[in-house]
Amino acid sequence: MVDRLKPNSVGLLGVVFMAVATAAPITAMTGNVPVAVAFGNGIGAPAGYIFATVVLTIFSIGFVAMARRITSAGAFYGFISHGLGRVIGLASGLLAVLAYIVFEASIVGIFAYFADTTINAQLGVDLPWQVYAGIMLAVTAILSYFDIHLAARVLGVFLVAEIAVLAVMAFGVLLQGGGPDGIPASPLDPAAAFGGTAAGFGLFMAFWSWVGFESTAMYGEESRNPKKIIPIATMVAVIGIGLFYVFVSWMAIAGNGLAGSVQIATANPLGLFFAPTEQAVGHWAVVAFQWLMITGSFACGMAFHQCAARYLYALGREGLIWRRLGRTHPKHGSPFVASFAQTGIAVVIVALFSVAGQDPYLGLYTLMALLGTMAILIVQALCSFAVVGYFWGRRRRGGHWFTTLVAPLAGGAGMITVVWLLFDNADAAAGPAAESTLFTAIPWIVAAVFIGGVAGALYLRKVKPAVYDLLGRIVLEDTRERSVHPVA
16 A cells, blocks of 8 residues: 555645745745846846746646646656656656755755844844754754645745735835836836846746746645646746746836846845835835745745655655655655655755855855756756657547647747756856856766666666556556546
């Protein structure tokens, strides 16, 4: 008997909260928009978010078509295994595991940086960043041990608060009529997305801001009516996040003025948001902003922890890596063994960066984010092509020509473009960390994991065919693959 996750633990809002928290609006806005404005597509950053919204929405059309047929905690792993075969599926699953494992460690770094700077500035308490990192890791492990509904509620509170402070800033600027240039329309001009000093870098930062939205599919086994909830939650997350990002980044530029935005983002990145907040709303909102950057990054890290634990759980219950990873808690239904394993891995990564004397933001956050982003973008591209393979391959399941053929092909092409943007702009994205040995090794680590997955699958096919047959195929009775009902 397969240990199963607790069914009916989370509804539509809970899944949306988990996905949006993983995308981390406040961290994405304060971390990515200033550098896009300063070093990327300049005042065209909002237009870059429009472009990313369109591409990711097209990608999601094929993604949700698969989600209506297949429900598995492995998400990409299960989808690609069904669409492109078990060999590519296992290799992609290991890449996804790598991505979500290092994403938690990455966010621990920026959480520690935010906590250290804010608490030191506002309370005068100066503690090593490792203390804050340890607190986050411990609290995340405790919350993840229990029912996912508890984690979803905690994330929901933090998420509402961080969205609220961003919205207060944006609407404050809008209601006061903008800044020196009023409310300019030029940042929304589609051509502006490809302007600035390095448009490719600006576009990459826009796409980076969405990483984690696809986590909706991982909660299918724990959600109510997953065939309905997961597709809706995915589209709500993608489009909702996109519209919000466009509005907030547009108002941040409007509040500072067209010329002023580039100058401020270059000299004082957080000032791009703090200055208009101070002017349009008041100092109290800036203080709230700083504290919510801490809670927002915590919510993001916990959401990534949940994703990593579910991937490890999915691999464990199929007899891969370590079978005990596939156990669930008898009372809470949580993947508690996989969750604790993920905590242990994150602790080791953070400890290694600490021993090496690396900065939590410029080192830990940046390098782990680049490694994880490169891995997950490759998996997303493969997932798009897996949709085509699943619906139009040898078994020819068909489906609507647009949702299962045209949209996935276009989405796959878009994902490949984003992967190229990452390769082409990796030095700029890494900043000072580009000088490290780990930065140079990132593409090789990704390649090694993928090749290792291919080799492992081929080994299982020859030596352990029973285990090989299970790869990406465990779907429980009430959420099993549908093969008779057409997909719209």
